[in-house]
Amino acid sequence: MTCSATYTVTQADVDTGQIENTAVATGTPPGGATVDSNESTAVFTPRRTPAISLSKSASPSAVTADGQQVDYTFVVTNTGNVTLAQIGVEETAFTGSGADPQISCPEDALAPGRSMTCTASYTVTQADIDRGTVANTAAASGTPSGGGPAVTATASDTVTADQDPSVSLVKSAEPESVTAAGQVLTYAHVVTNTGNVTLTGVDVTETAFSGSGTDPEVSCPGTSLAPGQSMNCAATYTTTQTDINAGEIDNTATATGTPPTGPAVTATDDATVTADQDPSVSLVKTVVGDDGPFRSGEVLTYTFLVSNTGNVSLTGMELSDVAFSGSDPAPEGSCPDTALAPGDSMTCTATYTLTQADVDSGSVTNTARATGTPPAGPPVASQSSALFTPRVNPALALAKTGEPVVATAVGQLVTYTLLATNTGNVTLTDVDVAETAFSGSGARPQAVCPTGPLAPGASVACTATYVVSQADFNAGRVTNTAVATADPPTGPSVTTPPAGATVTMEQTPALTLAKSAEPEAVTAAGQQVDYTYVVTNTGNVTLTAVDVTETAFSGSGTVPEVSCPGTSLAPGQSMNCAATYTTTQADINAGAVTNGAAATGTPPAGPP
Template sequence: MRTSEKGRSAGTTLRRRIAQLASTALALGGIGLAGLAAAAPAAAADPEGCSYGEGGPHAETICWLDFSAFDQADAADGQHFTIPLPGGYQADFDLTWDTLSGSGSPGARSAPTWSGSVFGRDVYVGVTGRPALTSGASSTTRYTLSDISVTDPNGEDVTGYSMLTMDAEAMGPIEGITWNSDQPFYQVGDLVPTGYGCAVPDGLGTTEVICYGGQNGAPIVAATDATWISADVDGGGVQDVVFGFEFTKLELRKVFTELVDPADAVDLSITTPAGTNAGSASTDGALSATTDDQTLLPVGEFTLAEAVSDGSDMVADNYTSSWSCENSAESDTELPSGEGVTKTVTPAPGDAIVCTITNTPKVRSLALVKEAGDWTDVNDDGLLDAGDLQHYTFTVTNDGELELHGLEVTDPLAGATTCEATTLAPDESTVCRTVEPYEITPADVTAGGVENTATASALPPGSENPEARISTTGSVTTPTTTPAPALSVVKTSDHAEAGAAKPGDVVTYTFTVENTGNVPVLDVAIAEGEFTGTGELSPATCEEGAARLLPEATVECTATYVLTQEDVDAGSVSNTATATGTDPDGGDVASGESSTEVEIVADPAFTFEKLVDVGTARSAGDTIAYRFVVTNTGNVTLTDYAVTEGTFTGTNDLSAIVCPDEPLAAGDEAVCTASYVLSAADVKAGSVDNTASAAVVPARGEAPASASSSAHAVIPDLLAVTGALVPWFAATIGALLLGAGVLLSIRRRSELG
């Protein structure tokens, strides 16, 4: 057997510890001997690399070496091991063994090595292969791993690796392990097994650590960048030791809360301190990706990064990037945070770090206000109705955080639109308009309005992908109105209470026409209906506004009528009229009827006058003529007028009074006549007096009182010439006077009414 120079001082210490525990060994030595059957060297096998166990400190980051390939003979002079490690790393070292005392047979065993072992039973369960190097029965064996080197996947040497070792069994009172290395040891963890063990080893922080049983614990110690490490395994019965490398685990995740462009993609990478790729992933259009947890040797500063994938037009500035990292190990490792696309981390052995880069899209948003703009009143009716043309305007505002381009407004109802600008910076607005107006349909009028929704959309920076468009909608309801042409007319007259109107009086009719509908009415006119007048009503003439009468407007039309005697006798004239016109579409419009009645008060009245014409009557037997004049001074026709004689001084009889047999219209007069033959007495008396009265029957109204009139007929006295000549001139003058029919009478008139 070989005795290593490195183990001399350790051997001295070991022997001293053995002497101190000799008495205890006598009492309890049997515990160590119980494992003798298991101490036989293992047959050589192919190396298995390393494996993880379950449970125990840093279980997910410690990979325990498999010494299944251990060959006792080769290892006596230095057996070379090349161990493939997780993450593409590789460890190379030479393994030698020396027997410091006893005659046990060194070798490799599977775990747990016996029923009381801590390793493989209580912690690190399931480690594969043969990780435990045994001391052999009642022997002290030194295992030395020398010329240790670790290379990365590119074959480059790395530093910063951490090599661990621990008791693989359970230390009895006289069992222990002394570790030596060219680098100081630190404690990774402390296990409390069911049996004996070492809880607080001596020499932590130095290059030699001693751990003997009786302290109720099993430490795990490690050294960083050790180029050699040895373990003097002192087995009172049988004792085992395990070696491993402690890794760190790094995982980089990417989460998009939403994609600005469905084609946006990023690549994730974990880069080693040497600049090699330790893990990568791509979102490839998905919302998330992960490098998965990468097992790495904590050999310095690792770079975690994201970058836009090749072939993607993603604009990184379209997102807000935030980092959050968690470490499931209890460690003081400073973790990345904040924003950005690249971070670094220097993990410690045993760290299990997961970093997540969350990309939140910056706000992409449009606001759309749709308005019904100008419209063309095709039929000029003042209403938005069928056939009219409605224009629409759209005010689009970028109320997001990113500049937007390729602005479009689509309106399935109104058709194509044009916009003043198609690129909008944040808070910028533009106006779009329909290219052609929308024609209102009858269905729109029936529905009471046009309900229309438009969509505004635009693209985020760097994208021409239609699927990346963001959009918003805006709606407007344009009320329509059903045309309802209507007219009203009110007919009045200036003789609504005509009093004692007379034939020939003029009645003026006024027709006040109002447009009570909601569209203009054209060519307003008056249509006469029923009319009780016996004359002709003049055509109605209307003011200028009648050509196009707007809603709620009024216009006046007038007509005249001359009252007839028949109208007056009837006592009233009634008249019905309607207003007519056409709507803007050429349809007929008519008002309801309006009537007015001219009421005429009956005012029967007349005058009566008696006249006498003596003429040439001078002598008895001569005849004088009487006239009786009845004048209708009222307004109604008089009929059945009669003259009655009253006082009469004549001695003869007056002839019958003859009157016309016709009605007497207002303003007309009738002359009745009678004659009288003078008697000698009348001549002698020199005059004849006569009084008469008249009575009438009016066509309507109360008959007026009768009227009387008197006449005084003077009979000229002829000069008697007895035996004397009447001068010629006197006779001539007398004859002229008689021939002229000088009427000497007294007239008395009486007018009642």
């Protein structure tokens, strides 16, 4: 007979790989002991199909910036019918530029049909964004229980980098306004990578420029910009007069950068520098005559110095008279050009011939206006006046004489004549003469002049008198200087240089001596004789150092010594000098005493 039995296989049975079953049949005969059969064993081998699966995902699936974290999830599933041990997940391929993600799993074994989730994370780098993707492939492996080769499964995932390349440009100029040609403008171009990928080949070029000079050339310190990074590119420009005339300088530039993929990105910005226009003109008008006297027929030459004192060019330059006091039509100015650059000047001229009416009025005034048109705005103008006044030349000369030229006696009258002559070109009034130096001992002579105006070229004779004194004769001369003054129609008085006259004294110095003795006869020795000496100044000048000396004496006694009461004698004056002598017996024996004397005196000039 066939006996049967059933058994439900367990996972452990599958994991061990086989099921052995040994059985013994037992029977009891009708009489007797139970009998057993031989053992019989049956081995059952399960159908083992070890298998594993792996699914991989990333969150987020797309990134936009450096530094973002990507979380990877790895779902490992035992898809076979045996338990898997030593389960592990590892990266097999990774395109990220940062460190490979490190995978962490919660278990190392899985029963059939069971799953577990492993995780890893990764921080995105700029290189990843520039590349555009981060690709990642992982492999899961497990070893079947009960032996047999390991089973594996792989899974991949790609994280996309959403590239957004862009660039910005901010352009500025320093200074923001200019006033003259030759000023240097410095342009700053701040280029910024406003996208999320690195830009290469970064450059700035001028795309539009209104300046009349050489276009500015932009220079950058580099050619690459990481996201968020900026660099300052610079350029310079020197202004021209045409720029100032234009009123502004416009400048547009474009920044260009190339992303890792796709077309280049650009940005444009402009800067406008204002030219502060300050148009102005100046006029300086002068006039000169022909260096002759102020007269009818004299030609006046007017000079008009026209200068562009602003910072823009002026055109349409012209001159016009605003006011003119001359009796004939105003002079018309002639200019060499009609345009002036800033700082330039030109000289215009005109002539005018004086009329008698102009001479009679004493002056000619002329006011002119210079006008010029700037590049923008109304014309600018400047006025200047020139006054021509007569070349007034008041002048006076004085000649002085004295009569007589030689005086011969004290008390003589000297008459001075002072001839004042108008040597200028205007009428003089209030002619007067004043003594400035006088050597006479008496009162200074006072000149008397006729009254009334003194026309140019005319003369007037003034007179003065003086009585010669003894002191004048002693001095030998009388010197006299005087100046004449007069008033012109305008301005200060005119004064002549000193004019002099000298009257010489005819000096005749002379001296007489009369000598007498008392008594005139003696009779005995011891008698006293008194001598008298009468000294008289018979000349016309005072004598000084008057003295009497004995020149010859026959007496045998002591020579008499002459004594005088003074030493000076005025003309006609006398003085008595005296001496005494006592006779001796020899004198009586001789029969006479003779005596000779001499008187001397010193005149103001010449020998005694």
